[in-house]
Amino acid sequence: MSDSDSDAPIDPPTFPGLTTSSPQAPSISALAHHNDTFPGRMYHKIYGRYASDYGKTVSRGERKREGYISSTLTYGEVLFETFAELFRVVEERHGGLPEGGVFVDVGCGIGKPVFAAALLHNFRKCVGIEILEDLYKVCIECMKTYTNEVKPNLGEEKSSNLQFSFLNNDALEVDWSDADVVFMNSTCFTQSLMIDLSYACKNLKDGAFIITTTRRVIGPSFLLLEEIKMEESWGDATVYIQQRVQR
Ligand SMILES: C[S@@+](CC[C@H](N)C(=O)[O-])C[C@H]1O[C@@H](n2cnc3c(N)ncnc32)[C@H](O)[C@@H]1O
DSSP, rough: OOSSSSOOOSSSOOOOOOOOOOOTTTTGGOOOOOTTEEEEHHHHHHHHSOOOTHHHHHHHHHHHTTTOOOOGOOOOOOOOHHHHHHHHHHHSSSSOOOOOOEEESSSSSTTTHHHHHHHHHOOEEEEEEEOOHHHHHHHHHHHEEEEEEEEIOHHHHHHTTOOEEESSSOOOGOOOOOOOOEEEETOOOOHHHHHHHHHHHHSSSSOEEEESSSSOOSTTEEEEEEEEEETTTTTTEEEEEEEEOOO
16 A cells, blocks of 8 residues: 555455455454553553544654655554453453563554553563654653653552563564564555564564464464454454464
8 A cells, every 4th residue: 555645454455375354253342341441541641642543644744754655654553442352352262461471563653552562461561663763753752651641650560560662663673582472463564574574473482472463474383363353443454363383
C-alpha cells in the first residue's frame, strides 16, 4: 500500500504460507470490557490526550515529508480493550504469560501495545522498536507521561521492577532475542520482511510467544496455538498466536 488517504488495509495482499485467515475464527472484540479496570484507566492517562488518529497522522506526515512509499510503514493500532482480551486468551488457554519476562513490539508506532503490555502483566522489561522517527518521538513523550502520571500510582514493587526501552531503528538491525512475548502488528508487513522476521524469531528461546496479525512467522520452529479475530483501529484483523518450539 502506498501513502494513500486511508491507512486501512482493506485488501491486504495474501502470500501463500504466510496468511491463513479463516472467516470462522472466533472474535474477541465482543468481550471487551477492560477500559474500566485499573490498567485501562492508567493506559488512558497516557493516550487519552491524543486524538484517536494521532499516530496515523504523525506517521503519514513523516512518510509524505520523507517520500517513503513502502507498504510496510502503513499505520494502524491496537485497541486497549481487545489487546487486553488477547492477553487473557494467552493467559487462560496457552499456559499463561511468563512472569517477569520481556515483551517486545516490533514496529511499535506510538507505543500503545508497549504500555498496554506493561500495565496488563508483570513484565520486567517492555520494548518498542519503531523505524519512523516521529512515531518514536511520540513514544518518548508518552514515556514522560508514564513517569510523571502513571508510575506513581503503580506501587513500589511494580514500578521499580519494570523497565521500558524505545528504539528508533529497523527491527532487523536490533537484537531482541531475549523476548518472551513478541508482538507484531504485521498486517501490512511485506513478504520479505516477514521472512526476515521469521529468521529473527528463530533466535528466541523455546516457549516464547509470537503474536502477529494477518501474517504468521513461518518455519517448523513455530507452533500455531490459535487463530483469532481482533478488532483494531482499522477493523478486524486475524491474530496468530504462535510459540517458538525446539524442532
Ligand atoms: C501497523 S503499525 C503498528 C503500531 C503498533 N504496533 C500498534 O499495534 O499499535 C506497524 C508499525 O511498524 C513500523 N515498522 C515497519 N517496518 C518496520 C521495521 N523494519 N522496523 C521497525 N518498525 C517498523 C511502521 O512504521 C508502523 O509504525
